Amino acid sequence: MPLDSALPAAGAAMPPASGAVATVRSACPHDCPSACALEVERLSPTRIGRIRGNKELPYTAGIVCEKVSRYAERVHHPDRLGRPLRRTGAKGDGKFAPVSWDDALDEIAEAFLRAEARHGSETVWPYHSGGTLGLVSRWGLDRLRNAKRYSKQRSTICVGPSSSGWQAGVGMLTGPDPAEAAKSDLIVVWGGNPVATHVNLMSHIQRARKERGAELVVIDVYNTPTVQAADRALILRPGTDGALALATMQVILSEGLADRDYLARLTDFDPEVERHILSRTPAWAAEITGLPEQDIIDFARLYGRNKRSFLRLGLGFTRSRNGAVAMHAVSCLPALTGAWQEEGGGAFYARLEDWGLDLNLAHGLDLADPEVRSLDQSRIGPVLTGAPGALEGGPPVTAMLIQNANSAEVAPDSRAVRTGLARDDLFLCVHEQFMTATARYADIVLPATTFLECDDFYMGWGHSALTVGKRVLEPFAETRSNHDVVCGLAKRLGAESPAFDMSAWDLIDTTLQASGKGRADDAAAKGWIDCNHPFEEAHFLNGFPTADGRFHFKPDWAAVGPYHAGLPELPDHWAVTEAADDARPFRMVAPPARTFLNSSFTETAGSQRREGTPTVLIHNDDAAAHGIAEGASVRVGNGRGAITLTARLTDGVLPGTVIVEGIWPADSYRDPACEGMGINQLVSADPVGPVGGVAFHDTAVWVKPAGKEAAGAA
Numbered sequence: 001m002p003l004d005s006a007l008p009a010a011g012a013a014m015p016p017a018s019g020a021v022a023t024v025r026s027a028c029p030h031d032c033p034s035a036c037a038l039e040v041e042r043l044s045p046t047r048i049g050r051i052r053g054n055k056e057l058p059y060t061a062g063i064v065c066e067k068v069s070r071y072a073e074r075v076h077h078p079d080r081l082g083r084p085l086r087r088t089g090a091k092g093d094g095k096f097a098p099v100s101w102d103d104a105l106d107e108i109a110e111a112f113l114r115a116e117a118r119h120g121s122e123t124v125w126p127y128h129s130g131g132t133l134g135l136v137s138r139w140g141l142d143r144l145r146n147a148k149r150y151s152k153q154r155s156t157i158c159v160g161p162s163s164s165g166w167q168a169g170v171g172m173l174t175g176p177d178p179a180e181a182a183k184s185d186l187i188v189v190w191g192g193n194p195v196a197t198h199v200n201l202m203s204h205i206q207r208a209r210k211e212r213g214a215e216l217v218v219i220d221v222y223n224t225p226t227v228q229a230a231d232r233a234l235i236l237r238p239g240t241d242g243a244l245a246l247a248t249m250q251v252i253l254s255e256g257l258a259d260r261d262y263l264a265r266l267t268d269f270d271p272e273v274e275r276h277i278l279s280r281t282p283a284w285a286a287e288i289t290g291l292p293e294q295d296i297i298d299f300a301r302l303y304g305r306n307k308r309s310f311l312r313l314g315l316g317f318t319r320s321r322n323g324a325v326a327m328h329a330v331s332c333l334p335a336l337t338g339a340w341q342e343e344g345g346g347a348f349y350a351r352l353e354d355w356g357l358d359l360n361l362a363h364g365l366d367l368a369d370p371e372v373r374s375l376d377q378s379r380i381g382p383v384l385t386g387a388p389g390a391l392e393g394g395p396p397v398t399a400m401l402i403q404n405a406n407s408a409e410v411a412p413d414s415r416a417v418r419t420g421l422a423r424d425d426l427f428l429c430v431h432e433q434f435m436t437a438t439a440r441y442a443d444i445v446l447p448a449t450t451f452l453e454c455d456d457f458y459m460g461w462g463h464s465a466l467t468v469g470k471r472v473l474e475p476f477a478e479t480r481s482n483h484d485v486v487c488g489l490a491k492r493l494g495a496e497s498p499a500f501d502m503s504a505w506d507l508i509d510t511t512l513q514a515s516g517k518g519r520a521d522d523a524a525a526k527g528w529i530d531c532n533h534p535f536e537e538a539h540f541l542n543g544f545p546t547a548d549g550r551f552h553f554k555p556d557w558a559a560v561g562p563y564h565a566g567l568p569e570l571p572d573h574w575a576v577t578e579a580a581d582d583a584r585p586f587r588m589v590a591p592p593a594r595t596f597l598n599s600s601f602t603e604t605a606g607s608q609r610r611e612g613t614p615t616v617l618i619h620n621d622d623a624a625a626h627g628i629a630e631g632a633s634v635r636v637g638n639g640r641g642a643i644t645l646t647a648r649l650t651d652g653v654l655p656g657t658v659i660v661e662g663i664w665p666a667d668s669y670r671d672p673a674c675e676g677m678g679i680n681q682l683v684s685a686d687p688v689g690p691v692g693g694v695a696f697h698d699t700a701v702w703v704k705p706a707g708k709e710a711a712g713a714a
């Protein structure tokens with residue numbers, strides 16, 4: 001019996017008023033910084049109605065995105081996987097027959113043991129990604145990995161460049177609660193689109209605008225809904241944010257707007273750094289970014305004169321070969337002005353560290369062997385196809401359990417990913433909620449619960465609370481939670497940890513108590529645990545979390561990650577992006593669609609209606625030059641592949657930039673020439689320095705009317 005099935009469905013219920021629907025507290029598991037505390041209408045033990053934001057958690061403030069508000073469409077979707085399946089056709093065909101849970105788990109365990117006997121334990125690569133950010137559901141797989149000495153995973157695909165760039169200066173992935181934006185005089189949203197992807201932030205920004213007359217500046221590469229909501233927008237070329245940051249600092253220094261006392265007390269700023277920054281003029285940056293020089297000067301003066309200024313740094317501008325360098329350069333700004341000292345001032349990127357959680361038991365951290373290799377999650381294609389260096393000198397990967405990941409569509413270099421997944425000598429188990437492109441390659445597919453059908457807790461990496469969600473519904477059909485699958489396999493594989501014999505709820509309760517954060521039942525009743533830091537700590541008033549307590553204008557990239565060769569020694573624009581040329585005259589950016597989240601929600605009718613069809617945004621002048629009309633079918637490609645999209649003409653990008661929103665299922669392109677692959681077939685899997693990660697927004701392409709692309713175009 002699944003462990004969760006032994007528990008009563010018991011999210012903290014608020015008794016309904018007479019005739020009203022029962023409302024149950026939960027928390028959103030999706031790959032989104034908001035980690036919203038939720039209120040779910042429970043219509044019966046197996047059905048929900050609407051989902052709303054919990055009004056009592058100040059960051060959620062009663063607001064959730066539209067895709068989760070209509071989650072009933074997803075959890076009750078007719079295409080949910082309900083039974084374990086065994087492959088009957090060729091890999092990728094999607095032909096399967098039902099199998100019992102016991103037989104499925106036995107087969108997986110036997111395949112893992114066989115692979116281990118032949119190649120050693122590192123041949124097994126458990127793999128997870130952001131389909132859920134549950135601290136039990138996602139990272140519980142690491143307990144099995146560590147107990148069995150299976151290959152580790154470097155989780156770089158989302159935050160590798162951004163996190164490493166932030167660490168290089170600030171030292172740790174932490175900072176003030178972004179709800180402080182409500183107390184700012186100037187908010188700069190840099191490389192993010194919260195109206196579409198992080199909706200709660202906008203309510204705090206709106207408060208600052210309404211109550212304080214704060215100004216909102218948005219910096220991005222196209223005219224997003226957040227740009228449209230801004231008082232001032234800077235639309236620049238992709239991969240040039242470092243140049244804008246440097247020129248902004250140049251103006252601040254030249255015009256005497258820097259806080260010299262703060263620089264001396266809490267940073268490593270010195271004459272070498274100053275000389276370097278003064279050489280990066282607005283004219284220099286205008287040439288690189290495509291921004292008018294005066295716009296750069298005006299922004300710099302606005303920022304330099306508003307000490308109570310808050311930078312909300314998104315991931316978008318870091319998904320580039322120079323992303324870590326750009327993040328570091330931008331993060332220098334509040335150190336230069338001393339904005340960190342103000343309430344409502346400073347910067348926030350993500351709180352991915354500093355939660356004070358003891359996760360040894362839940363994640364098996366104390367079982368990890370430092371000698372076991374660690375493979376780069378972003379390079380699943382090169383890993384599975386044995387590309388030089390990708391296997392870190394170890395054996396081939398011949399067995400995998402994939403949870404919460406649809407790598408066939410989400411990972412870069414889709415062609416290599418699919419070639420790897422189709423290998424006859426790879427045993428693949430995929431534990432999923434729907435028959436994804438990745439699951440179609442599996443030998444065994446296991447049906448997974450959604451967050452409403454299992455217990456978990458979550459780090460609010462875009463705020464300062466742990467959110468908690470106890471099971472709301474009975475598991476659909478024969479679905480089982482990730483925790484149940486990990487525990488079921490552990491028994492068959494001889495893996496040892498007390499956590500393999502615990503229910504998910506007991507594991508959460510034990511973890512919270514070991515971390516000094518109270519009892520799980522109390523947290524579930526409230527919906528969250530407040531983990532805000534005191535002001536002095538959150539704003540680094542007494543020093544930064546670096547070895548010398550100072551913010552580093554001079555990053556030690558070698559200490560941050562292995563791919564540090566060539567990274568600049570001072571904050572800078574690093575000109576290493578995939579350059580446009582005559583054969584590939586456009587730079588393509590592939591940001592999220594508003595109602596998809598990676599490849600999740602692409603199956604729901606509401607999201608499909610909202611998003612319409614896969615499109616490419618192209619500047620009017622570029623379209624005219626290439627004979628492309630509004631609504632025309634165009635091919636977009638490079639040496640890695642090509643896809644067909646519908647052209648949308650706009651003035652909302654700079655000439656030379658094209659935008660393709662959303663990770664659409666490959667069959668959305670209705671194009672046999674796509675060979676069952678989507679947008680990420682065009683994206684390189686080369687690691688981004690210094691720790692790895694994907695340059696999703698750093699791709700040179702050609703765009704041509706369909707039927708006119710040159711065969712073999714580069």
Ligand code: SF4
Nearest residue numbers: 028032035036065068
């Ligand atoms: S805004 Fe983000 S965290 Fe909140 S409900 Fe939507 S996807 Fe979940």
